[in-house]
Amino acid sequence: MIRLKAAVRALRNRWFLSLLLLIQFTYGLSTVTSSGNIFYNFYYLLHDSLLDLDSTYLVVPGKNFGIAESERSKYDKEQIEALYRKLDQSPDVLAYGTYYESIVLLDDQSSLIDTRLLEGMSKRNSGLDDPYIQSIVIDKNYYSLMDLRLGEGQGLLPQDFERTGQQQVNVLVGSYFKKYYKIGDLINDQYRINGFLPDRYIVNNNTTNVYLNLDKAMLIPMPIDQYSEFDYMYSRLFLGTVLKLREDANLDQLIEILRLPNSKIDISLHSLEEDVRTNIRSSIYAQIPQLILAGCFILFSVISIALATIISILIRKREFGIKLAVGESVRGIWGQIVLENTIIALVGTGLSLFYFVLKFQRLLQRSSQYDMASVLSFRFNAPIFLLIFIVLMIIIVISSFVIYPFIRKQEIKSLIGGME
Amino acid sequence: MRQIIQDIFISRKIFIMLFVGFLFTILPIQIALSTQSFFDEIFYDSLNGHFRYYYSLELTNLNEINLDKLQKIAKVNFRNSSVITNDFTVNDPEHGLMIITGLLNNKLWSPPIFNGTMMESESNEIIVGKIVSNHAGTINLLGNEYNVVGIAGRGSSDAYNLKAYINFNKLPAPIKSNIERSKSLQLFVRSNQTPTEEINSFISKIKKLDNEAKANIKDESSAYEQAKKTRGMVKEVLSYPYQLCVIALINCIIVSYLWIYLKRKDIALRKALGASDFNLFVYIITQLFVCAIIAILCSLFIQWFLRKSSAGIFHYTSYIVSINSSNFILASLIIITIALITSIIPVLHILRIEPAKALKE
Numbered sequence: 001m002i003r004l005k006a007a008v009r010a011l012r013n014r015w016f017l018s019l020l021l022l023i024q025f026t027y028g029l030s031t032v033t034s035s036g037n038i039f040y041n042f043y044y045l046l047h048d049s050l051l052d053l054d055s056t057y058l059v060v061p062g063k064n065f066g067i068a069e070s071e072r073s074k075y076d077k078e079q080i081e082a083l084y085r086k087l088d089q090s091p092d093v094l095a096y097g098t099y100y101e102s103i104v105l106l107d108d109q110s111s112l113i114d115t116r117l118l119e120g121m122s123k124r125n126s127g128l129d130d131p132y133i134q135s136i137v138i139d140k141n142y143y144s145l146m147d148l149r150l151g152e153g154q155g156l157l158p159q160d161f162e163r164t165g166q167q168q169v170n171v172l173v174g175s176y177f178k179k180y181y182k183i184g185d186l187i188n189d190q191y192r193i194n195g196f197l198p199d200r201y202i203v204n205n206n207t208t209n210v211y212l213n214l215d216k217a218m219l220i221p222m223p224i225d226q227y228s229e230f231d232y233m234y235s236r237l238f239l240g241t242v243l244k245l246r247e248d249a250n251l252d253q254l255i256e257i258l259r260l261p262n263s264k265i266d267i268s269l270h271s272l273e274e275d276v277r278t279n280i281r282s283s284i285y286a287q288i289p290q291l292i293l294a295g296c297f298i299l300f301s302v303i304s305i306a307l308a309t310i311i312s313i314l315i316r317k318r319e320f321g322i323k324l325a326v327g328e329s330v331r332g333i334w335g336q337i338v339l340e341n342t343i344i345a346l347v348g349t350g351l352s353l354f355y356f357v358l359k360f361q362r363l364l365q366r367s368s369q370y371d372m373a374s375v376l377s378f379r380f381n382a383p384i385f386l387l388i389f390i391v392l393m394i395i396i397v398i399s400s401f402v403i404y405p406f407i408r409k410q411e412i413k414s415l416i417g418g419m420e
Numbered sequence: 421m422r423q424i425i426q427d428i429f430i431s432r433k434i435f436i437m438l439f440v441g442f443l444f445t446i447l448p449i450q451i452a453l454s455t456q457s458f459f460d461e462i463f464y465d466s467l468n469g470h471f472r473y474y475y476s477l478e479l480t481n482l483n484e485i486n487l488d489k490l491q492k493i494a495k496v497n498f499r500n501s502s503v504i505t506n507d508f509t510v511n512d513p514e515h516g517l518m519i520i521t522g523l524l525n526n527k528l529w530s531p532p533i534f535n536g537t538m539m540e541s542e543s544n545e546i547i548v549g550k551i552v553s554n555h556a557g558t559i560n561l562l563g564n565e566y567n568v569v570g571i572a573g574r575g576s577s578d579a580y581n582l583k584a585y586i587n588f589n590k591l592p593a594p595i596k597s598n599i600e601r602s603k604s605l606q607l608f609v610r611s612n613q614t615p616t617e618e619i620n621s622f623i624s625k626i627k628k629l630d631n632e633a634k635a636n637i638k639d640e641s642s643a644y645e646q647a648k649k650t651r652g653m654v655k656e657v658l659s660y661p662y663q664l665c666v667i668a669l670i671n672c673i674i675v676s677y678l679w680i681y682l683k684r685k686d687i688a689l690r691k692a693l694g695a696s697d698f699n700l701f702v703y704i705i706t707q708l709f710v711c712a713i714i715a716i717l718c719s720l721f722i723q724w725f726l727r728k729s730s731a732g733i734f735h736y737t738s739y740i741v742s743i744n745s746s747n748f749i750l751a752s753l754i755i756i757t758i759a760l761i762t763s764i765i766p767v768l769h770i771l772r773i774e775p776a777k778a779l780k781e
Contacts (some may be wrong), residue, residue: 020673
C-alpha cells in the first residue's frame with residue numbers, strides 16, 4: 001500500500017510525462033482494440049458458420065434482376081418444380097434448400113414475456129418500435145442441409161413443414177432465449193421452442209456479406225402454403241436458394257439448370273467460403289494502416305515508458321540513492337518503477353476503452369442491436385480483453401527489462417551526488 | 421555547423437530516436453494530406469464538378485412546362501455557370517441501380533471522359549459510368565434508347581461509376597413524366613463567379629413563359645462545405661495517420677526531455693562561460709531542425725519510392741501516396757512546427773537552469 005501511494009505520488013510529481021504517456025496509451029490501445037475486434041471477426045466468420053463453408057454455394061442474381069418482375073408472368077409453379085427436380089438429379093448437388101428472412105413481432109402485451117427480453121429484442125432506429133425476433137423461415141430440404149446436431153427429441157419435425165401459416169409449430173431459437181424460456185415453452189402462443197441453436201451465424205441474405213448471428217434469432221419451418229405458392233417459390237429461387245455441392249462441381253452446368261427457360265436474368269453461384277474469404281481479404285488490406293499504427297504504438301510506448309522512467313530516476317536520483325543507501329535492493333527500486341508504469345498502463349487502458357466506445361459508439365450499438373456477423377461487428381468480449389492484456393504485458397515487460405540494466409548501473413555515490 | 425553535427429554524433433542514440441519520431445510524424449501527415457485532397461476531389465466528383473458557388477434552384481408550379489424550352493433558355497442565359505438537374509436515382513431493370521443527371525448546358529462543365537467523346541447537344545447521346553456500361557454503343561435505359569459516346573471516369577475515383585449524363589430534353593420518359601406530373605424541377609447552378617444575376621434573369625424568363633411558376637433559390641455552398649468536413653469514412657481513414665503523428669510526437673517530446681536532462685552539465689557550462697539563453701536556444705533548435713530536415717528528406721524518399729504503387733496502396737488501404745509541391749510546402753511548415761514543439765521542454769530547461777547547481781550535481 002505504501003509502495004502504491006509512493007507510486008501515485010511519483011506519477012503526480014512528473015504529471016507532464018504521465019499525461020503524455022496516457023495520451024499515447026489512449027490512442028494506441030484503442031487502435032489495438034478495434035484491430036483486435038476485426039481480427040476476432042475474421043476468425044469467427046471463418047470458423048463459426050452454421051453452414052459448411054467449403055461446400056455451400058448461394059444463388060445470387062445479377063444486376064439485371066429488375067427484369068424478374070416482368071418475367072414472373074412467363075413462368076408457373078411447374079417450371080420451378082421441374083428446375084428443382086433437375087437439381088435433385090444432378091450428381092454435383094449433395095443437398096439444397098430455400099429460405100426467406102422474416103421477423104416475428106413479440107406480443108409485448110403478454111404478461112408472460114419478460115420485460116428484459118422485450119428490451120433486448122427492441123431495435124431502436126430500425127423503423128420498427130415494437131420488439132421482434134429476426135427469423136429465418138426454412139424449408140425441409142434446407143433443414144436437412146444444415147445437419148443440426150441437437151439433443152434427443154429436439155429439432156424440427158416433418159409435420160412442422162406440413163402446417164399452414166397460423167398453426168402452432170416447433171421452432172429453434174438462439175442461446176439468448178435460454179435465460180427466458182425452456183424447451184416446450186411457447187412464444188406468442190404459436191412458436192413452441194423445441195431446441196436451442198448453437199452460437200454461430202447463418203446466411204440471411206444471399207446478396208450481402210453480412211450474416212445473421214443465431215444467438216438472438218429463430219428458425220421457423222416454412223408453412224406448406226408458402227412453400228408451394230408460385231410467387232414465394234419464384235422469389236426464393238433467386239434470393240433464397242442455398243446449395244451444398246460436391247467438390248469440383250460443374251458450376252456452369254448448375255447455373256444453366258437454375259436458369260428458367262428463356263430467362264434473361266443473370267444468375268451466379270457464389271461459394272460461401274469464397275465470399276467470406278474475399279470479404280476478409282479486402283478487410284485485411286484495409287487493416288494494414290491500423291496494424292502499422294498498433295505496431296508503432298507498441299514500439300513508441302516501450303521507448304516512451306523506458307525514457308520517461310529514466311528521466312524520472314534522474315529527477316529523483318537522490319531519493320533512490322538514499323533508499324539504496326538505507327538497504328533497499330535494486331530489485332525493490334525496479335519494482336517501484338514497474339508499479340508506476342503499471343498504473344500508467346492501467347489508467348491508459350481505461351481511457352483507451354472509453355475513447356474506443358466514444359469513437360465507435362454507433363457501430364457498437366448497431367452490433368449489439370442487430371447482432372449481425374460481419375468484419376465490423378464490434379463488441380467487448382473475453383478474447384478482446386485478453387488481447388488488450390497481452391499487449392499491455394508486452395509493453396510493461398519489455399520496458400521494464402530495458403530499464404533494469406540502467407537501474408543496476410547506478411551507484412549510490414553518483415545517485416546521492418553532492419550530499420557526500 | 422561542424423560543432424552541431426559533432427554534437428548530434430555524440431548524442432547519436434538520442435538523435436536516432438528523434439529522427440524515427442520525426443519521420444513517423446511527418447510521413448503520416450504527408451500521406452493524410454494527399455489522401456484528404458484525393459477524397460476532396462472524389463467529393464466534388466459526387467457533386468458533378470468542383471465550383472466555388474453552388475446554388476439550388478427549385479422550380480414549382482410549372483404549368484406550361486416544356487423541357488426543350490427550358491434547356492434553350494438555360495443555354496442562352498447561363499454563360500458563366502453550369503446548370504444540371506438534381507440526381508435521379510433509378511433502378512433500371514437491365515442495368516440495375518444508376519444515377520441519371522440531366523445537363524442543361526455543358527460548355528462550362530462536362531463529366532470527365534475516361535474513354536470516348538463528350539456528347540453533342542440536342543442529341544440522343546449519353547455519357548455513362550463504367551459500371552453502367554464499359555463500351556460505346558446503343559443502350560436502353562428505362563425504355564429509351566441512347567447512344568453511348570463516352571465513358572465517364574477519372575483516375576481511381578469511383579464517383580462516376582453509376583452515373584449517366586443525358587441532355588436535359590432527352591431525359592428518359594419516366595423521369596420526364598415525373599417532372600411533368602409534379603410540375604416541379606430542381607436544378608443546380610454552379611459557377612466560379614456569383615451566379616445570382618444569371619439565376620434571377622433565368623427565373624424572370626421562365627416567369628414570362630409561365631407566370632404562375634415559382635422559384636426558390638438556395639445557396640448550397642456552405643452546406644456542401646460542411647458535408648465535406650463531416651464525411652465519416654474520410655474522418656475514420658484520416659484518423660489513423662493523425663493518431664500515429666500524435667503518438668510519434670509524444671515520443672519526440674519525451675526523447676527531447678531526456679536529451680536535455682543528459683546535457684544539463686554541458687548547457688550549464690556553456691551558460692557559465694557566458695552563452696546567452698538565445699544562443700543556447702539557437703544551439704538546441706538547430707540540432708532539432710537538422711534532424712527534422714533529414715526526416716522530411718527521408719519521408720520524401722519513401723513517398724517517391726512508393727509512388728509507383730500508389731494505385732495499389734489506395735485500392736487496398738484507401739491511402740494515397742503522392743508528392744506534390746503544395747503538400748511538400750505544407751509538410752515542411754508542419755515539421756518546423758513539430759521541431760519547435762519538441763524544443764519547448766529543452767528551452768524551458770535552458771531558461772530555468774542554474775549553472776552552479778547543475779554543475780554541482
